Amino acid sequence: MEKSITNNKKMIGVVLLIILALPIIVQDNNFRHIMILFVLYAALGEAWNIITGYAGQTSFGHAAFFGIGAYTSTVLLWKFDIIPWIGMLIGGIIAVVVAIIVSYPAFKLTGHYFAIATLAIGEIMLQLFVSWEYVEGATGIMLPIKENGYKYMQFHPMNKLSYYYIVFGLFVITVITAYIVGNSKMGFYLKAIKENPDAAQSIGINVTRYKLYAMMVSAFLTAIVGSFYAQYVTYIDPFMVFPLALSMQIVLITVIGGLGNIYGPILGAAILIPLSQYTRIIFGGTGKGLDLIIFGALVVIVTIFQPNGLVGLFENLFKKIKKKEAINDGKLHDVS
Amino acid sequence: MKRKKWLSLLSLMMVIALMITGCTTAEPVASEEPVVEEEIVVETVKIGAIFPLTGGAAATGVKLKYAVETAQEIINGEYPEIAFPMAENAGLENLDNAAIEFIFGDHQANPEIAKSETERLIQNEGVVGLVGCYHSSSTKPASATSERYMIPFVAGSSSSSALTERGLNYFVRIAPHDGMETEFFFEYLKNLNENYDADVKTVATVYIDNEYGVHANMMVDKWLEEVYGEEGFERILDVKYPSDASNVDTEVLKIKEAAPDIIFHASYINDMTMFANAYQLYEVQPKVVISYCGGFQDQQFLINLEDAANYYSGSNQTIPAIIAANEALSKANEIYKAKSGVDFDGPALEDFASAMVIAEAINMAGSTDGDAIMEVLKSEEFKAPYFATGKIKFGEDGQNEFSASAMTQIIGGEYQNVWPGEDTTSDPVVAFPDWSTR
Numbered sequence: 220m221e222k223s224i225t226n227n228k229k230m231i232g233v234v235l236l237i238i239l240a241l242p243i244i245v246q247d248n249n250f251r252h253i254m255i256l257f258v259l260y261a262a263l264g265e266a267w268n269i270i271t272g273y274a275g276q277t278s279f280g281h282a283a284f285f286g287i288g289a290y291t292s293t294v295l296l297w298k299f300d301i302i303p304w305i306g307m308l309i310g311g312i313i314a315v316v317v318a319i320i321v322s323y324p325a326f327k328l329t330g331h332y333f334a335i336a337t338l339a340i341g342e343i344m345l346q347l348f349v350s351w352e353y354v355e356g357a358t359g360i361m362l363p364i365k366e367n368g369y370k371y372m373q374f375h376p377m378n379k380l381s382y383y384y385i386v387f388g389l390f391v392i393t394v395i396t397a398y399i400v401g402n403s404k405m406g407f408y409l410k411a412i413k414e415n416p417d418a419a420q421s422i423g424i425n426v427t428r429y430k431l432y433a434m435m436v437s438a439f440l441t442a443i444v445g446s447f448y449a450q451y452v453t454y455i456d457p458f459m460v461f462p463l464a465l466s467m468q469i470v471l472i473t474v475i476g477g478l479g480n481i482y483g484p485i486l487g488a489a490i491l492i493p494l495s496q497y498t499r500i501i502f503g504g505t506g507k508g509l510d511l512i513i514f515g516a517l518v519v520i521v522t523i524f525q526p527n528g529l530v531g532l533f534e535n536l537f538k539k540i541k542k543k544e545a546i547n548d549g550k551l552h553d554v555s
Numbered sequence: 556m557k558r559k560k561w562l563s564l565l566s567l568m569m570v571i572a573l574m575i576t577g578c579t580t581a582e583p584v585a586s587e588e589p590v591v592e593e594e595i596v597v598e599t600v601k602i603g604a605i606f607p608l609t610g611g612a613a614a615t616g617v618k619l620k621y622a623v624e625t626a627q628e629i630i631n632g633e634y635p636e637i638a639f640p641m642a643e644n645a646g647l648e649n650l651d652n653a654a655i656e657f658i659f660g661d662h663q664a665n666p667e668i669a670k671s672e673t674e675r676l677i678q679n680e681g682v683v684g685l686v687g688c689y690h691s692s693s694t695k696p697a698s699a700t701s702e703r704y705m706i707p708f709v710a711g712s713s714s715s716s717a718l719t720e721r722g723l724n725y726f727v728r729i730a731p732h733d734g735m736e737t738e739f740f741f742e743y744l745k746n747l748n749e750n751y752d753a754d755v756k757t758v759a760t761v762y763i764d765n766e767y768g769v770h771a772n773m774m775v776d777k778w779l780e781e782v783y784g785e786e787g788f789e790r791i792l793d794v795k796y797p798s799d800a801s802n803v804d805t806e807v808l809k810i811k812e813a814a815p816d817i818i819f820h821a822s823y824i825n826d827m828t829m830f831a832n833a834y835q836l837y838e839v840q841p842k843v844v845i846s847y848c849g850g851f852q853d854q855q856f857l858i859n860l861e862d863a864a865n866y867y868s869g870s871n872q873t874i875p876a877i878i879a880a881n882e883a884l885s886k887a888n889e890i891y892k893a894k895s896g897v898d899f900d901g902p903a904l905e906d907f908a909s910a911m912v913i914a915e916a917i918n919m920a921g922s923t924d925g926d927a928i929m930e931v932l933k934s935e936e937f938k939a940p941y942f943a944t945g946k947i948k949f950g951e952d953g954q955n956e957f958s959a960s961a962m963t964q965i966i967g968g969e970y971q972n973v974w975p976g977e978d979t980t981s982d983p984v985v986a987f988p989d990w991s992t993r
Contacts, residue, residue: 248678252671349764350795357769358717359666359692361699375703452667454696458765458798459666499661499668500675 231398231481235391238485242383249500251379255451257492258383258390259444264473264484265393266440269400271470272479274433275413276326277334279466280341283321284314284438286460288445290348293360293455296371303372307446314442315435322434326427329416338463345461359456362449372450382451389447393440397481400436409433413479475521477530486529490521599656600647600917603676604910605669605687605697608661611798612689612823615853615902616661619689619712621894622903623657626910628890630655638883640915640938647914649921655914658682662693669693673700683923684709684916686909689902691715692766698726705925707932709913711906714848715770719954725925727932727949729912730905731958733767733821733847736870737774740845741783743962743974744817747843753985755842759792759815761806761830763822768795771821771847791815800826807833810841817843820869824850828859835863835990842986845869845962852901857965865968866987870960872901872942874970876980877961884941901960904941912937912947943978 242254263285270276291313292306325336349357365371374381400406408429411419420426449455468491476487521529604623607616631654634642646652658680660672669688673696676682685701685708688694694713699721701708708726710718716732731739747753760775762768772793779790792813794806807830810818818841820827827850833839846869850856857864875898878888888899891907899907913928915937920927937947944957962974964983971981 249675252674346797349797357764358715358766359695361695361721452670452696453699454666454670456666456692456766458692496671499663 228398231394234482234485235394238390239387242380248379251383253493253496255379255383255386256496257488258386259448260468260472260492261485261488262386262390262393262444263441263469264476264488265390265397265481266437266444267469268473268479268481268484269397269409269440270430270433270437272473272483273401273406273409273413274430275409276430276434277470278337278434278437279334279463279470280337280339280344281437281441281469282461282463282465283341283344284318284441285445285448285465286344286348286457287314287317288442289449289455289460290354290360291442292446293362293449294354296365297360297363302370303446303450304370307443310446311439311442314438314445318434318438319431322431323427326430338466341461341463341466345457345463348457348461355456357456357458359454359459362453362455372447373453386444386447386451389444393444394481396436396440400433401481405429405432410479471518475518475528477528480528480530482533483528483530486533490529491518599654600650600914600923601656601658601680601682602910602913603660603673603680603682603685603687604657605660605662605672605676605685605693606689606906607664607693608659610663610665611825612664614855615824616689618853618895618897618900618903619687619906620659621891622899622907623659623686623910624894625887625891626907626914627655627657629887630911630914634886636883637886639887639911639940641911641918642883647918649918650923655917657686657910660687662688662690662697664690664693666693666696670696670700673697677701677704677706682706683925684913684928686711686906686913687713689713689906690765690767691718691770694718695766698723701725707913707916707925707928709909709916709932711909712848712902715766716774717766717770719952723953725929727953727955729908729947729955729958730848730872730902731870731960732954733771733774734777735958736847736960737771737778737819738782739870739960739962740819741778741786741788743845744788744843745786746974747983747985751983751985753816753842755816755985756787757789757791757813757815758817758819759794759810759813759841760790760819761794761796761810761822762820763798763826764795765798767847767849768821771819775819796826800829803829803833804837806830807837807839810834811837811839815841817841817845820844820846820849820851822846822850824853824855824859827851827856831856831860831863831867838990840987840989843868844987848901848905848960854897854900854970857968857970862968862993864965865993866964866966866984868962868964868973868983870901871963871970872960873899873904874961874963874972874980876970876972877943877978880978881940887941908939908941908947911941912939 242251267281270278288310291310292303295301295306296303321340325333328336348354365373367375408424411424412426416426472487472491473484477483606619607613629637630641631645633645646654658676660676662669662672685706688697689712691713694710698708702723702725705725710728712730714730714733716734719728744755747755760772762772779788792815794809796803796806844867851867851869852871878884878898891899916928916931919931932949939945939947943961946957948956950956961972963970964973966981966984972979973981973983
């Protein structure tokens, strides 16, 4: 059986290699910063894809898990001098626990109601952290400056490449996890649940349990990326890590790239992140909001002309090429 | 088969690319030839200026941009009629009359973008100093980033006292911080009680839930606990509202019920306008409303509310009456007004000052080296004829020690200087007249 491009391990490997090599080849710190954001958002999109793309449960509150990851590693470093690697894992575990607590009742809701519930969870987290004095509330936390190196994930003066290696490693973990989930028994169950939850239940799939598993995996991956973000930015406040805008950006990236597909978040982030950054860099200083107008217009154009995501465009191209090859090899007759 | 070939080709390209990268070194290769030192003539000195040019605070951010552009015009041109440092001759005298160029960045009121813009301006644009960012929450990561690159950062109007409590070596601030402002407010209230029989005691704080608002509220706690609680002032209400609030009726009804004598506001122009409209709607009748540096100081407040803006007060570096009394400042204000359509307000003048001071420090240092500029910033006293104090001197922590504001109040549709000193333009008016009579 011919594998589709989305399941081709070699293809995925080549794509990852290209992404890894770009900031090494282009020795410009601004470009490296944009690559860090691109990979970071692609990883967030991959994590979100597991619960929404595979399991069909639309979450508008993933910023909650992102923020939990960011705050956990930051507070542990700031108050207890615990290295961010451990903070990252603890943040992931806390996010999983929160995901279980909030998702179990939320999964009883279906369709739009589940999406609305997740939206509320994100906002509740934001308000909680704004009012929580132990984590400095709205004034945010400035990360303490620690020794240079991978131990504390701090590099002075700013060594973008080292940050890039870390976020790339996290990105690879999310891609591999998404691949494994997508091609495992659990992945097929999730796809069945997405297509028709009642039918899936009737053939013996424990729908709630598998949706919960997907949410746990998704929350964990989102939280570890959040931890990295805090180390990279070195300052966090609730409005940076829990905003609705972040949840929406994750959704936008994945939907524009292509839902339920490993390449979707990568393509979406590859288009949207450089676009938003470069338009801001070029036009932001004018003070006329040109960057936002251009960014918005391009998003509208992509959405109108490729509503199934950019992956759909590439898959169609790939199919056409395969068909042409088959016609040339005489396996198919051209009926056009 | 074809796909396999493509994959092999791609992989080969990656390996070649990685090999090339491995062979490339970022370090300059030492040459065996003797290096002939050439005098480098600096033609333009670039300084980064980061403000909220889009988003909710864009109207204010754009005015601050105009203020910095006004400073740039004065420094680069010849303005002997404006008796400010750097105005008489074109450019930086000690750097062969090099021109100053401010490169603007937009942080969109987002701390993450403030950090990114700081890095971009330093690395890509090669700026040797920075000014900004208005929002304290954006100034925090931006100045922490400039510290890492050892680039001096002169903050104009950011007011959170936390900014100068971090022990940064490359950061100074022009504006008074919220701790200084709070003490100033209580002294003004004491003056009202002693000289105008105001009988004001109960305080409500109303503040936005970000670094600026929350920190201002903390300063009220601090001063009440340490000094003014014992002098009879008492806080009876604490109202925090979300930064994206589109309606403040609930908050205003709470305030009406508590009926405080005094309201301290830490709000930006949009929120301040919303609150003022709701105070009128629900006939909230405090005796005194005092604002931290923010919405009240923006002349848009008066334009938005017209007569309803009367009797609000707040600390301010300048008002039109002060500008009119200062010939040099009036002339600088003409340049600013041609760009912005309004007179200098407090924050705009503070950011104008930040641009003037960093340019003067570079000129005095005769160098664009960060350490040399900081040495000047930390050791020199700068003439600042555009401020009532006339001078700027940064302390060990980077705070301007002479950042004294005037208490201003809108009376008869105009900002008036009501306290302290001899330069007042009016007596303060205590108590809002009944809304039904206005």
